[in-house]
Structures are given as structure tokens and as C-alpha cells.
Amino acid sequence: MSKLVYIFAYLGIWLLAIMPFNVLYKFSDLLYVFMYKVVGYRKKVVRQNLRNSFPEKSADELKVIERKYYHYICDYMLESVKMPFLSKDELLRRITFKNTEQYLEMIEKYGGIVVMMPHYANFEWTVAMGSIMKEGDIPMQVYKPIKNKYIDELFKRARSSFGGYNVPKHEAVKEVIKARKESKKLALGLIADQSPNKNSLHFWTNFLHQETSFMDGGERIARMMDFPVFYCELKKEKRGYCEAIFELMVEFPKQTVKGEITEMFARKVEQTIIREPGYWFWSHKRWKHKRQNVER
Template identity: 60%
Template sequence: MKSRLIYWLVYAVMWLFSALPFKVLYMLSDLNYWLMYYVGKYRRKVVRENLKKSFPDKSDAERLQIERKFYRYLSDYMLEDLKMIHMSAEDLYRRMTYKNTEQYLELTEKYGGIIVMIPHYANYEWLIGMGTIMKPGDVPVQVYKPLRDKYLNELFKRIRSRFGGYNIPKHSTAREIIKLKREGKKIVVGLITDQWPSGSEKYWTTFLGQETAFLNGAERIAKMMNFPVFYCELIKTRRGFCEAEFKLMTENPKETAEGEITEMFAHYLEQTLYREPAYWLWSHKRWKASKAECERN
């Protein structure tokens, strides 16, 4: 009962905020940035340590500039995420535009599905509108990690399925994808691939000059289904607008070496961050442990 009450309270607050026009939301975001950065100092130690280790050649002043720009982005991202409750498909498509859709659609048709590897970058949550660029009947699949609270979990599933997305919990990914394939559906599977991996799902490489573990689930699914793999290059063009370009990494995943696809993703993401570092989630505790520490546990 308590969780259900929390669900409705949270949804009511989110609904009210999402009804506000972007102009007002960004005024609130400016205030939220000031409170989060200067008053609450939200994870500033984590962000500074991550930036220092990732960009040791930059000066303190340069890293401070990235840090402040990151917090402004983070504040915008929080409210832009809420806005999805009210956004129309037309408005979402206007604000999240897509490039290289011809190859994306061609290979989806040819192989019955593709894998899109996505980083926590820019307006990545707005990719739930990918169904607008797909053929009628094709299924945009979103793999997610379920929340512990079932009511809040249902709330976020509801938001993420507004534009035709098919939500699959992480632990059921392979089973659900096989089921959709057997039903004759052509599918695009979007997988966030840059978070700290849990359990044994780790591929280790050097990323931003540091020993880093990546999820290898996208690579395993691509090889199992023989789906071509794309990297989603996200570019924040201006406040409230983003561009997604799908870059083909491999058309034949079964012909790649073990770890090669995940390595390619890490390389592409590294280039994205060297181009514009501020729009990645630096507040994540991305480097929780070394490879040696993980192997000991």
C-alpha cells in the first residue's frame, strides 16, 4: 500500500512538472544546477576524480570548465527525462533527429534485426522514439534493469513504452528476443553498454587511459542472433535538441574475435568523449574496482 501511494505521488509530481513548457523547465533547471552544484555538491568528488583520471593532460581550469558544463547538462537531462510524459511523438522526433537511417533500416530488413550499442550520453533517453523511423510492424526493443520497487518500475516502463517501445528486463533479454524473432518480428535492440557491469558480464580493456570493465552482453546477443551492430553517436546540438547517427561497427558479428565488438564500442565512445566530454554521466562510480580486485572476489 505504501509503495502504491509513493507511486501515485511520484507520478503526480512528474506529470505536473512535465506539463510545463520547455522554457519554464529550463528556468527550473538553472536553479536546480545552482542548488546541485554549489549547495548540495552532488557527487562532486566522484566527478572530479573521474575527470582527473580520464584527462590528466588537461589543466585544472579546463577540467573545471568541463565539470560545470556537465552539471548544467545533468540538470537539463533530469527535466528533459520528465518531459517525456507529455511530449508528443512529433515533438520528440523534432528534438531528436536521426542520421544514417537508410543503412539502419536496410540491415534490419536483411537480417531481421540489429543491435544498437548506446552510451549514457547527451539525451540518450529520448532514443525511445526510434520507432518513428522504423517500418510499421517492426519492434524497437529497450533492455532495462528492473527497479526493486515494482510500482516505480511500472512507472518507468510506462514512460519508456509511450512511443511503441518494447521493454525487456535485462535477465530475460535472450529469451524475449528469440521469441520476437520466432514471431516473425523485425527488431532493433537498444542496449546501454557503458555502465559498470555486474556479475561475470565483464570485458576488460584500456579506456581513457584506465583499466576499465565493459558489459559484454550486447556482443553476446549480436553473435547469438547474427545481428549487425551499430554504435549510436549522439551529438547535443543545442539545449533541448540532439542528433543520433548510427555507425555500423560490423555486419557479421560471428566473424569477429572474442571481445572485438565491445572493444570497438569502447573506442567509439572514447572518441565521442574526446570530442565533447561534458555530456557523459561522470557522476557514475564508473571505476569501482580493478581487474585484480574483481578476480579476487
């Protein structure tokens, strides 16, 4: 049954992916009506998250963000579907990378870097960052495996289309150490703003007016390997176009105290969201864990 789901999913993805972008976005507009106005996909979660995150905003202001979010999430899903079928030149035309000189310099100097980013804008398209790296260097992407092995394989294929090396999150440390033992240089990319599982609630901070736990795996790897840490600032320029700016947060992680890098990342993500809140994953149950419950 799972294999059949995979076959139909791949067929559906292929049919969508061969559409030109202007047609794909018309389909996205229809999907928006279905998800937002007909089904109301996770609307209660979205509204609660927005109210708690922006208590200073009026109901009308929150409604504008809400609608923009649903338009964005529909575009995001279809753009992600199309990604494996894009040429490298086409993808690099749609996502531009800034401050790549320092990014490449740090890889060369220290043998590796850690790149932390949020679920924001066209973040899936950052897999193209391997295209700007020196031949032989490894663009590693940490991901959380999906339970359905066929759907998991579908996503892995999509994310490795441009030379990316997919690493399950529980194997990230092992793979980084292995690469360094083989004298390979790397950039380790992590989407680091999702809610940790119950066993990983190590770091808490105030984020968007709420007590929030962040995953600290990126910090722990950076401190262990002494890799410089970059924040990938994402900006959605217009429909189908995105800008990724590499901002150096820490050059010497071992000189930081525990939690300092994760705190810096949380503040960067918060600034990104406040600048343009419609392009973050508001339908995630980001605050399902409560600090008082964990401590109790």
C-alpha cells in the same frame, strides 16, 4: 508506502511535464544551483573520474567540464520527465536521426540489428527510433529493473511512450529468440557503457586511461543471432535538441573474435566523450571494480 511514493512522484512529474520548455529550463537552472553549489551531488566522484580520465587537462579545464556536466544532468532529468508527455512530432523535432536508410536496410535484410549507445546527451529520447521503423517491426529496449516496483513502472511507462518494448536485461536473449521464432523483425537497443555487476566482469580494456570492464551482452546477442551491430553516435546540438547518427560497426558478427565488438564500442564511446566531455554520466561510479581485485 512505496505506492504513495509512486503517486507523489507521478504527480510531481506531471506538474513539471506540463511546463513549456523555456520554463522547464529556468527550473533546471535553479536545480543546478541546488545540486552543484548547495548539495554538491556526488562531487567527489565526478572530480575523481574527471581527473583520472583527463590527466593532461588543467584544474581550470576540468572545472569547466564539471560545471557543464551539472548543467547537463539537470537538463537531462527534466527532459526525461517531460518525454512521456511529448507528442511524437514534438519529440522527432527535438531528436533527429541520421543514416536511417542503412539502419532500416539491415533490419529488413537480417531480421534484426543490435544498437549500442552510451549514457550520453539526450539518450533517453532515442526511444523515438521506433517511429522511423517499419510498422510491425519491434523496437526493443534492454533495461535494468529498479528495485522499487512503482518507480520501475514509472520509468517503463516513460520509455514505452513511443512504441518501445521494454525488456529486462536478464530476459533479453529469450525475448529476441521469441521474436525471431514468430518471424518478427527487431532493433535491440542497449545502453552498454555502465559498469557490469560482479558476475559479469568478462571484458576489460583501457578506457579513458583506466582499466575498465564493459558489459558484453550486446556482443553476445549479436554473435548468437548474427545481427549487424550499430553504434548510436549522440550529439547535443543545443539545449533541448539532439542528433543520433547510426554508424554500422559490424555487419557479420559471427566473423569477429570474442571481445572485438565490445572493444569497438569502447573506442567509439571514448571518441564521443573526448569530443565533448560534459555530456556523459560522470557521477556514475564507473570504475568501482578494479581488475586486479577481480583477478585476485
